[in-house]
Amino acid sequence: MSEKLKIGNKRAMFAVVFAMVTGSLLSLGNIPLAVSQPVTIPVTKIAGDIPMDAAAPIWETVPGVIVPLSGQTITTPMHPNISVKTVMVKMATNGRDIGVWANWGDQTLNETVIGPQDFRDQMAVQFPVQTSGAPPFQCMGQSGGTVNIWRWNAEWQKDLGTGVAGMWDVDQQYPSLAWDYYYEEPAGGVTYMDRNGRSSGPFNEGIWSGNILSDPNLRKSSVEDLNANGFSTLTTQTNQNVLGNGLWEPYGALKGGCCNGPTWRVVMKRTLKTGDKNDVQFLSGMTVPVAFAVWDGSNVERNGMKGISTWFSAKMPDNL
Numbered sequence: 615m616s617e618k619l620k621i622g623n624k625r626a627m628f629a630v631v632f633a634m635v636t637g638s639l640l641s642l643g644n645i646p647l648a649v650s651q652p653v654t655i656p657v658t659k660i661a662g663d664i665p666m667d668a669a670a671p672i673w674e675t676v677p678g679v680i681v682p683l684s685g686q687t688i689t690t691p692m693h694p695n696i697s698v699k700t701v702m703v704k705m706a707t708n709g710r711d712i713g714v715w716a717n718w719g720d721q722t723l724n725e726t727v728i729g730p731q732d733f734r735d736q737m738a739v740q741f742p743v744q745t746s747g748a749p750p751f752q753c754m755g756q757s758g759g760t761v762n763i764w765r766w767n768a769e770w771q772k773d774l775g776t777g778v779a780g781m782w783d784v785d786q787q788y789p790s791l792a793w794d795y796y797y798e799e800p801a802g803g804v805t806y807m808d809r810n811g812r813s814s815g816p817f818n819e820g821i822w823s824g825n826i827l828s829d830p831n832l833r834k835s836s837v838e839d840l841n842a843n844g845f846s847t848l849t850t851q852t853n854q855n856v857l858g859n860g861l862w863e864p865y866g867a868l869k870g871g872c873c874n875g876p877t878w879r880v881v882m883k884r885t886l887k888t889g890d891k892n893d894v895q896f897l898s899g900m901t902v903p904v905a906f907a908v909w910d911g912s913n914v915e916r917n918g919m920k921g922i923s924t925w926f927s928a929k930m931p932d933n934l
Contacts, residue, residue, distance in 0.1 A: 729787065766837045
């Protein structure tokens with residue numbers, strides 16, 4: 615046997631042993647090993663309402679799966695050097711609603727895009743609208759293969775906060791800002807604390823065009839309910855029926871969570887069935903393809919510049 619062949623055999627044996635040891639360690643910690651092969655995420659049946667707080671004790675009883683992420687390098691804009699490499703995911707149902715729980719490490723809080731240098735933290739869950747047959751392309755679906763995307767973002771979460779008045783705006787980001795005149799101001803102008811006159815007039819094209827990014831009244835929560843059937847086709851749904859809640863934890867570790875140090879923890883929730891043909895519908899005992907994406911604003915990740923997963927399988931419990 616040649617020396618090169620001997621070295622090759624040793625390397626192959628080392629790779630096998632390393633994989634076995636890694637899998638054993640993760641199994642001891644009750645964390646399934648997520649690889650390129652399809653991995654099943656069990657949708658655990660729980661009693662009572664699905665809590666919107668990711669730190670609620672009931673989530674500690676739901677098994678989690680560590681989902682690996684890689685940089686989106688299929689189409690522009692792309693970002694191969696993502697900072698969030700994994701996200702921990704849990705799923706639960708009470709027979710009426712389904713909840714998706716997510717937890718990942720993030721060293722910085724990024725919750726505004728007011729400044730041109732700012733980008734927000736985000737997390738998305740994707741399902742095919744048609745759950746039978748092979749799933750569509752994992753990156754935004756394809757023609758004839760529409761996907762339903764639930765996208766949580768930290769900026770909308772901030773807009774729900776106390777003192778934001780519906781939407782974090784330029785004058786809050788830059789308190790010393792001064793202005794001369796806004797065309798939509800009522801007679802006599804507006805005071806610093808009265809921002810309504812500057813946000814609802816006919817010169818606010820975003821609101822008048824029905825843009826959910828401009829009008830917080832169109833939002834139901836910090837999650838946007840969307841559809842796509844290929845690159846550059848992302849569309850906001852008319853009916854927003856997904857609830858969401860996220861909290862950035864700067865200290866310690868979340869019990870039952872993914873990691874130590876600063877983390878995001880997010881919960882998204884929706885009824886199992888809706889009357890919207892553009893929504894994924896969840897049935898008893900079915901298996902639903904599901905994929906995930908995470909953006910780290912501090913790493914200038916936005917739009918297609920994100921960490922993405924492959925398709926996983928979410929297994930609904932029987933007899934709901």
